[in-house]
Amino acid sequence: MPTEGDESGDLVGDQHDPVRLVGLHRLVSATMRALGQAVGDSVDPILNSALAAIGTFSGVDRAYIFLTDPDGAHLSNTHEWCATGIAPEIANLQHVPREMADPWFEAFEDDQHVYIPSVAELDDDQAELREFLLAQDIQSLLVAPLGSGGEIHGFIGFDYVRHRADFSPADLDVLRILADTIGATLSRLRAEERAARVELVDPLTGLPNRTMFVELVDQTLALGATGPVDVRPETAGRRTARSQRRSLVGLIDLDEFAGINETFGFETGDAILVRVAERLQAALRPDDHVARVGADEFAILVDDAGDDVAVDAISSRVAAAISEPVDVDGTLATVSASIGFNVDDGTAESGAELISGAEVALRQAKGSGGARAVSFDRDSGDRIAERVNLTMRLRSPGGLDALRVAYQPAVELASGRVLGVEALARYTDADGAAVPPDVFIPVAEDAGLITALTQRIGRMVVEDVLERILPVLQGPLSVSINVSAAHLEHPEFVQDLAPYLEAAATCEPAHLWVELTESGSMVGDPQVLANLDAVAAAGVRIAIDDFGTGYSSFARLRHLPIHGIKVDQSFVRGVESDPVNQSLIRAQVDIADGLDILLLAEGCETRAEVDTLTELGVLFGQGFGLHRPMPIEDLVELLAAQEPPPG
Ligand code: C2E
Ligand code: CA
Ligand code: CA
Numbered sequence: 001m002p003t004e005g006d007e008s009g010d011l012v013g014d015q016h017d018p019v020r021l022v023g024l025h026r027l028v029s030a031t032m033r034a035l036g037q038a039v040g041d042s043v044d045p046i047l048n049s050a051l052a053a054i055g056t057f058s059g060v061d062r063a064y065i066f067l068t069d070p071d072g073a074h075l076s077n078t079h080e081w082c083a084t085g086i087a088p089e090i091a092n093l094q095h096v097p098r099e100m101a102d103p104w105f106e107a108f109e110d111d112q113h114v115y116i117p118s119v120a121e122l123d124d125d126q127a128e129l130r131e132f133l134l135a136q137d138i139q140s141l142l143v144a145p146l147g148s149g150g151e152i153h154g155f156i157g158f159d160y161v162r163h164r165a166d167f168s169p170a171d172l173d174v175l176r177i178l179a180d181t182i183g184a185t186l187s188r189l190r191a192e193e194r195a196a197r198v199e200l201v202d203p204l205t206g207l208p209n210r211t212m213f214v215e216l217v218d219q220t221l222a223l224g225a226t227g228p229v230d231v232r233p234e235t236a237g238r239r240t241a242r243s244q245r246r247s248l249v250g251l252i253d254l255d256e257f258a259g260i261n262e263t264f265g266f267e268t269g270d271a272i273l274v275r276v277a278e279r280l281q282a283a284l285r286p287d288d289h290v291a292r293v294g295a296d297e298f299a300i301l302v303d304d305a306g307d308d309v310a311v312d313a314i315s316s317r318v319a320a321a322i323s324e325p326v327d328v329d330g331t332l333a334t335v336s337a338s339i340g341f342n343v344d345d346g347t348a349e350s351g352a353e354l355i356s357g358a359e360v361a362l363r364q365a366k367g368s369g370g371a372r373a374v375s376f377d378r379d380s381g382d383r384i385a386e387r388v389n390l391t392m393r394l395r396s397p398g399g400l401d402a403l404r405v406a407y408q409p410a411v412e413l414a415s416g417r418v419l420g421v422e423a424l425a426r427y428t429d430a431d432g433a434a435v436p437p438d439v440f441i442p443v444a445e446d447a448g449l450i451t452a453l454t455q456r457i458g459r460m461v462v463e464d465v466l467e468r469i470l471p472v473l474q475g476p477l478s479v480s481i482n483v484s485a486a487h488l489e490h491p492e493f494v495q496d497l498a499p500y501l502e503a504a505a506t507c508e509p510a511h512l513w514v515e516l517t518e519s520g521s522m523v524g525d526p527q528v529l530a531n532l533d534a535v536a537a538a539g540v541r542i543a544i545d546d547f548g549t550g551y552s553s554f555a556r557l558r559h560l561p562i563h564g565i566k567v568d569q570s571f572v573r574g575v576e577s578d579p580v581n582q583s584l585i586r587a588q589v590d591i592a593d594g595l596d597i598l599l600l601a602e603g604c605e606t607r608a609e610v611d612t613l614t615e616l617g618v619l620f621g622q623g624f625g626l627h628r629p630m631p632i633e634d635l636v637e638l639l640a641a642q643e644p645p646p647g
Contacts, residue, residue, distance in 0.1 A: 021170050027053050028178045035185040043189060044079070047182065051081035054178065058171065061086045061161040065146065065182070066093070066101075067154035073098055075154065086161055089136055100129055101155075108145035108152050113176060115142045118164055140165035144176055147183035153190075156182060202292040204270055205277040213291035213299050217351030220247050220303050221344070247344040248305035249354050250318060251362045252280070255336045255370040257296035268328050272335060279321035284314070299355075311343055315373055338365035339373035363442065369549075369570070390443045393430060400452060402428050405460050406629035409638065410478070410600055410622040413614050418642060420478030420600075422515065422622065423461045424629050425453065441484070450484050451496050457481055458500035464632050465507045472636055473510065475645035480513035480543060488516060491527055494534040501538035515545040515566065529560070536561035546602075548588060562597055567618070569603025575616075576608040582616060589617040 031050040038046055047065060055063035065079040077093035098105070103126065104114050116122065117140050122130040133141065140160040147153045156179045158165075167175075200212035208216060254260075254276070261269035273296070280290045280298055289301040300318065305311050318339065325332040340362025348354040361376035368374075393399050403425060410420035427435045444450045458481055465479055481500070487493060494501070497514075504512045514535060535542060541563035549568045567588055571581045585601070592599035601613050604623030613621060630638075 021168075021174070024054070024057060024171065024174050027057055028174050028181075031178060032181045035181055038185055038189070039192075043185060047079045048081065050178070050182075051079055054175075055081045055083065055158070058158070058175075060158040060165070062089070062159040063157070064090070064159075065154060065156050067146070067186075068098065068152070069095060075101060078154075100132060103129075104143055104155065105145075105152065108155065109149075111145070111148055113142065113144035113172070113179070115167065115172070116140060117166075137161045139163065142167060142172070142175065144179035145183065146179055147187055148180070151187055151190075153183060153186045155179075205274055205292050207277055207298075208289065208291040210291065210293040210299075213289070213293055213301065214351050214355065216289050216291070217247070217249060217301055217354055219351075220301060221348060221351055221354065245303075245346075246305045246307075246311070247348075247354065248300075248302040248311060248314065249342050249344075249358045250300040250302075250315070251293070251340045251355070251358045252298040252300070252318065252322065253294070253338045253340075253362055253366060254296040254298075254322075255338060255366075257335070260333065260335065264328055264331075264333065268333075271328065272326050272333060275326045276322060276335065279324070280318065283317040283321040299358075305343060311341075315339070315341060315375075319373060336371035338362055338370045340365055340376065341373060342376040367438075390429070390435065390440055391447050394440070394444055394449055395447055400449070400456055403453065403456055403460075404428075404631075405457060405464070406631060407464075407635040408622060408629040409627040409635070410620055411626050413604075413610055413619060413621045416626075417645070418477070418627070418638060419620065420480065420513075420622075421635060423457055423479070423481045425457055425482070445484055445486055450487055451490075451492075454481070454483055454487060455496060455499070458497065462500060462503040462507065462512075465510050465512075466503075468632055468636050469510060469639065470507070472640040474639075474642055476509045476511060477639070478511050478513055478541070479507070480515050482515045482545065485517045488528055488531055489525060490531075493527075493531040497535070501535065501540050504539040511541060512539075513541045513543055513563070515543045517545045518547065518549070532561050536563075543598075543600075548584065557591070557595060562595070564598035564600065565592055566622075567599065567601045569623075572601050572603045572609055572613065572623070573605075574609070576606075576612040582612065585613070585616050585618065593617075 027050070031046065031053075034046045034050075035043065051063040051065070061083045063081045064077055066075045067078045068074070069076055074095045075093075075098050076095055077090045080088055080090040082088050107114050116133075119130060119133045119138055119140065122133075136159070138159045138161060141157060142165065143155045143157040145152050145155050156175075158175070200209055200215075201207070202209045257269070260272065264272075273292070276298065277290060277292065280300060284290065284300060284302065287303060291299045291301070293299045302314055305314060319337075322335060322337045325334045327333075340358045340360065342354055342357035342361060344354050348357075357376040361374040365372050365374040404427070406424045406426050407421040408424055409418040410422065411417060412419050425437050425441070427437070427440045429435050441450070441453075444453045461479060461481055469477065469479070483497075487496070490496070500512065500514075532542060542561060543564040543566055544557070544562060545566050546568040547565040548571055565588065567585060571585050571588075575581045575585065589599055598620065599618060600620040600622060601618045602622050604610050604613065604621040605625040607625070609623075610621060610625065627638075
């Protein structure tokens with residue numbers, strides 16, 4: 001019990017004993033080391049044991065930490081240690097108004113601690129504080145700020161209940177060092193927390209980013225899986241059971257956004273992205289989520305999408321939100337988008353699975369020309385399984401051994417002479433069934449196997465040229481392989497392709513080519529330009545594949561070492577009765593003439609198409625109507641039967 005007038009106190013140990021001071025120093029530096037490595041939640045146990053150690057050692061009755069509540073107007077006791085026989089107060093000291101401690105915080109702002117040797121002697125202008133402290137039997141106390149300047153998180157305090165305190169200046173120094181370390185640790189942890197938050201949010205739109213979106217979808221599925229069926233009348237239907245609830249994920253990829261950036265500039269491009277983000281949010285309910293998951297890709301998550309009719313309604317609202325023109329400095333810009341939806345039927349195991357279905361659907365939407373939505377419905381659900389199996393098979397040892405090459409001839413339309421061949425990858429699954437390249441090429445790209453695949457195809461092609469084709473060749477022949485656009489951006493591209501590039505000389509009179517799908521980076525990326533130059537310098541020719549479906553403009557093509565373009569099949573299909581495609585092909589013929597490069601039309605299936613193409617000035621063609629892709633044996637036979645070229 002506190003004794004009236006007990007000035008010097010029956011202290012635990014002599015406060016001025018140097019041995020005691022060294023011990024205190026040791027404790028504080030051990031705590032500092034531990035705090036220096038503390039992350040997240042691990043800081044709490046460190047603080048608790050530091051308070052206990054220092055409390056025991058220095059003979060105080062209570063050692064504690066108060067932190068400011070998020071509202072800034074209250075304080076809460078977050079950590080407390082009490083000597084034996086001293087009643088804990090932590091439970092009584094939650095969310096107490098900060099006002100009472102305002103004089104202390106004024107001192108803290110000046111980097112001062114507050115030492116009250118005798119609470120009973122506090123001035124009357126601090127009467128409220130005096131009574132508050134006395135109510136806890138506190139006779140003396142020391143409080144020191146945690147943090148400094150504009151960032152004071154709270155304070156550390158030491159109470160004397162049974163007797164009055166007698167801190168030496170050396171004690172105070174050590175305790176201040178401790179307080180400063182704790183303050184700095186709290187500042188660091190809060191900064192890390194903020195940084196972690198920032199990493200989950202897209203800075204441009206303030207929307208969750210991809211990482212956070214995946215997390216949100218995971219959480220939604222987890223909630224649904226464990227959430228109880230709510231049958232209470234007042235809340236029934238608020239959160240229905242997983243099997244009845246349908247979560248919808250939508251991926252929205254803006255079409256040709258690179259073109260928009262180029263036409264209007266990046267600043268305007270950004271403004272459009274912000275507008276689209278706002279519209280998507282407005283199209284959905286507040287509980288739903290919109291995220292920005294890529295440069296020009298958004299994602300939505302609708303927790304409980306409802307029945308088919310409701311899902312359709314959501315899709316149209318989203319589509320409308322995007323297709324409405326955006327006012328850009330007085331000019332109306334229209335953006336279109338490809339959308340992939342996936343609605344969980346209660347079977348999705350993870351957020352990643354649900355999202356991956358939407359990705360498959362998005363790919364289909366983009367593949368069919370964009371500006372459309374595709375839903376990944378239950379019927380195509382096994383495509384995910386197929387993809388997973390294929391990825392595993394491709395990645396397994398010897399997974400690429402099943403790769404084969406089919407050769408599709410390209411002909412001079414007027415004579416039908418085979419002037420070139422394109423190597424097309426063929427793959428069979430474990431059961432020997434053919435897997436189309438449109439399926440396994442994207443899988444190989446995602447699985448990081450596309451380089452190995454291209455190298456293997458290149459090697460097989462060079463081997464076929466040297467051993468099978470050259471012996472029967474009567475004149476020049478172009479031989480091409482396909483290269484993925486993504487690969488072209490790699491700094492190692494030339495090194496990866498070295499064996500193919502180096503074979504160019506020994507393959508004469510066969511000329512090696514690479515076919516590249518046009519991509520946005522083709523014109524801007526210096527790495528891509530360097531790679532293209534190196535390919536051309538090696539004597540390997542370059543064709544732009546699927547021409548007209550990407551973003552190439554004539555002006556940009558001029559500066560690339562391009563030797564040919566392949567007009568995409570979509571222009572050729574039914575061209576004889578399609579005046580628009582006719583004029584587009586005529587324009588492409590003009591470009592090729594202007595640049596003095598070759599032009600070939602892909603996908604020639606009918607006589608009528610070939611005739612129209614010829615009228616439009618197309619000299620070369622490829623397609624099922626001319627020759628289907630064939631094994632090397634058939635190609636050798638075809639080439640051997642060919643007359644030597646005239647002249
Ligand atoms: P692509 O480079 O545009 O190849 C032409 C595709 O059109 C081939 O499909 C070919 O069989 C098909 N085709 C040719 N003539 C006609 C026709 O008259 N009508 C129709 N409907 N189709 C025709 P395939 O072999 O299924 O290849 C599809 C795509 O897969 C290729 O499109 C190419 O982008 C990719 N691919 C194929 N092999 C490779 C490869 O070794 N590496 C890479 N990176 N991609 C490859
Ligand atoms: Ca091709
Ligand atoms: Ca093509």
